[in-house]
Structures are given as structure tokens and as C-alpha cells.
Amino acid sequence: MKSRIPIYGKAVLILLVALVVFLVVVPLASAPIPGQLFGWYVVTTLAAILLYVSSTEAFWAEFVTPFRRLLLARGAVAKPLRICVFIALPLVVGWYFSTWAAGSAELPGGLRVVHPTPPSSLNFRGKRINLKEVVVNPLRADEAHLADNTEQGRVLYYKNCFFCHGDALDGNGHYAKGFNPAPANFQDAGTIAQLSESFLFWRIAKGGPGLPEASAPWDSAMPVWENFFDEKEIWQVILYLYQRTGHKPRVMEEGDHSGH
Ligand code: HEC
Numbered sequence: 412m413k414s415r416i417p418i419y420g421k422a423v424l425i426l427l428v429a430l431v432v433f434l435v436v437v438p439l440a441s442a443p444i445p446g447q448l449f450g451w452y453v454v455t456t457l458a459a460i461l462l463y464v465s466s467t468e469a470f471w472a473e474f475v476t477p478f479r480r481l482l483l484a485r486g487a488v489a490k491p492l493r494i495c496v497f498i499a500l501p502l503v504v505g506w507y508f509s510t511w512a513a514g515s516a517e518l519p520g521g522l523r524v525v526h527p528t529p530p531s532s533l534n535f536r537g538k539r540i541n542l543k544e545v546v547v548n549p550l551r552a553d554e555a556h557l558a559d560n561t562e563q564g565r566v567l568y569y570k571n572c573f574f575c576h577g578d579a580l581d582g583n584g585h586y587a588k589g590f591n592p593a594p595a596n597f598q599d600a601g602t603i604a605q606l607s608e609s610f611l612f613w614r615i616a617k618g619g620p621g622l623p624e625a626s627a628p629w630d631s632a633m634p635v636w637e638n639f640f641d642e643k644e645i646w647q648v649i650l651y652l653y654q655r656t657g658h659k660p661r662v663m664e665e666g667d668h669s670g671h
Contacts, residue, residue, distance in 0.1 A: 418473045422460050429456040524625040526606065529613045535637055545609040546663060550646045557650070560643075564651030567644055575632065580656055590632045597656050604658035611649050611660075615640075 416424070433444055433452050444452065464474040481493055532541045550560045568576075575594035577583040582596030595602045603611060613621070619631025636645060653660055 418464055418470050419477075422464055422474075425460050425463070426456060429453075526610075527623050527625045529610050530623075533613055533616065535616055535642060538642075540612075540642075542609040542613060543663075545612070546607075547660065548608040548646050548649055550643070550650055560647045561650045561654050563644070564647035564649070565655070567640070567648045568651050568655075571636075571639070572648070580652065586632075592629055592631060594632070597652050597658075600658075603652055603656065603660070606661055607663045608646075608649050608653075608660045609663065611652070612645055615645050615648065 429452070433449060437444055463470070465471045480489070481496065484493075529542060531543050532539055534540075551557065553560070568580075573584055574586050575582075575584040575590065576597060577587065577594070580597040582594045582599070584594060587594050597603050614633070616635070616637040618635035619633040620635055622629075622631060640648070649660075652658075
């Protein structure tokens with residue numbers, strides 16, 4: 412039986428069926444196909460179509476006829492058409508690669524919460540710390556050792572934090588440029604000046620990985636310091652951050668425990 416659908420019709424039909432499957436059937440059955448994967452599926456489909464149209468001599472001859480005409484035909488229509496195609500083709504390809512395919516350095520859209528609500532308690536190396544009960548840094552009560560503890564905090568800061576948060580605590584450390592989001596600028600009125608010491612304890616102990624859903628999607632480079640510091644060391648470095656910047660920590664009232 413001889414099919415009446417010309418080879419171009421078949422090629423377009425196969426492509427359309429494949430697109431319906433990728434764009435409608437698969438998303439309905441499971442989830443939308445990610446953009447890059449979709450690109451690969453389309454390329455694979457095109458390769459399959461090319462194999463098909465070149466599978467017999469007759470198919471191939473039929474398939475290349477229009478191209479041959481475009482390249483070789485003479486006449487009032489063929490020549491200008493040929494010139495248009497050869498000007499348009501590089502323009503379209505160039506436009507595609509300089510816009511759509513170029514991608515962007517922007518973070519994925521959506522609002523993210525920079526200072527999310529902290530948990531009411533946290534598990535610090537197996538010990539439960541109730542953050543609601545920690546109104547101020549516990550080391551502040553020990554006035555005799557306050558200067559010592561702050562000095563310890565300074566040492567810890569310059570051994571561990573300044574690479575990112577900077578010599579001057581302004582978020583301009585050596586590695587800062589490499590991170591998005593950038594390391595926090597503690598001198599700025601928008602960071603520790605607005606936060607309680609227990610909030611800082613939580614953020615330093617749990618780092619970027621400890622941020623809740625509300626702060627996603629972002630890849631904070633802030634390390635999980637409970638892996639390296641004990642409880643006292645975290646309180647010491649917090650003392651230093653406030654002493655050095657001159658900011659006063661926010662003191663939480665009962666029930667008011669949000670970051671902002
Ligand atoms: C590898 C880089 C890096 C190092 C090292 C680092 N941080 Fe961070 N830190 C970040 C980044 C990036 C952010 C901003 C994103 C976030 O809030 O998680 C941040 C945020 C913070 C915040 C939250 C500030 C706010 O406004 O919410 C605190 C507090 C903090 N860092 C303290 C420290 C301390 C203390 C140290 C050293 C013990 C340290 N960081 C070491 C990268 C780093």
C-alpha cells in the first residue's frame with residue numbers, strides 16, 4: 412500500500428506528535444520537563460526524523476528536492492528568495508544564541524526572606540537550646556571576663572569569618588565576590604543591628620543549610636559552625652561582632668521572636 416502523505420508531512424507530523432507528548436502528555440502524567448532536557452528531547456527527535464527521511468533513496472530524494480531547488484533554481488523568484496534565506500539564517504541563529512540561549516546570571520525569581528523567623532529551640536550537638544529563653548548573650552552576665560571573651564571572639568572571627576565577611580566586617584572578604592547571596596555586611600544597619608543575639612546564635616550554628624523553606628531558593632555559602640565551634644565560642648564571636656561594629660543587639664520581648 413502506497414502512502415499518500417508526502418515525506419515533509421510525515422516529518423512535521425512526527426515532530427508535532429513528539430511535542431504534544433513532551434509538552435502535554437508528560438506534564439499531565441508526571442511533571443513538566445525541565446528546559447534543558449526538553450531541548451535534548453527535541454534534538455533527539457529531529458535526529459530520529461532525519462534518520463527516517465534518509466532511510467530509503469526515494470524518501471531522501473523527495474526530502475532534498477526543495478533544498479536543491481532553493482540552491483540551484485534560476486528565475487525571478489528563486490534568486491531573491493535564496494539571497495533572503497542566506498541573510499536571514501545567520502541572523503536568526505545569531506539572535507538565538509545572543510538572547511535565548513545566552514542564559515542569565517540572575518538568581519531564580521521569587522521573593523526570599525533574608526531574615527526568616529528562627530525556630531523556638533534548636534538542637535546544638537545533641538543539646539536542646541531554647542532560643543526563647545535566651546534574651547541576651549549569656550556571656551554578658553560574666554562582666555569580669557567580658558573583655559576576655561570578646562577578645563576570644565575577635566581571634567575566632569579572624570581565623571574563620573573574615574574570608575567572607577571581611578577585615579572590616581563589611582561583607583567584603585576575599586571570597587565575597589564569588590558568592591550569591593553575598594556574605595552579610597555586619598556594619599550595615601540592616602543586619603545584626605536589627606537582630607537578637609539568639610537569632611545570630613541560630614544562624615551561626617546552623618549556617619546556610621539551616622535556613623528554612625521561606626529563605627529558599629538560594630544557596631547561602633554560610634557554613635554550619637556547630638561543626639567547628641562549641642556553644643561558648645559562638646557566643647564569643649557574637650560579642651565581638653557587636654563590640655566591633657558598635658551596634659546594639661535587639662533585645663527580644665516575650666513572644667516577639669521574629670528576625671525582623
Ligand atoms: C564561606 C563564606 C562565609 C564564611 C567563612 C562565614 N560566612 Fe557568615 N554568611 C555568609 C553568607 C554568604 C551569608 C549570607 C547568606 C545567609 O544569610 O546565609 C552569611 C550570613 C551570616 C549571618 C547572618 C546575617 C544576617 O543578617 O542574617 C551571620 C550572623 C554570619 N554570617 C556570621 C558568620 C560568622 C560569625 C562567621 C565565622 C564564624 C561566618 N559568618 C563565616 C558566608 C560566610
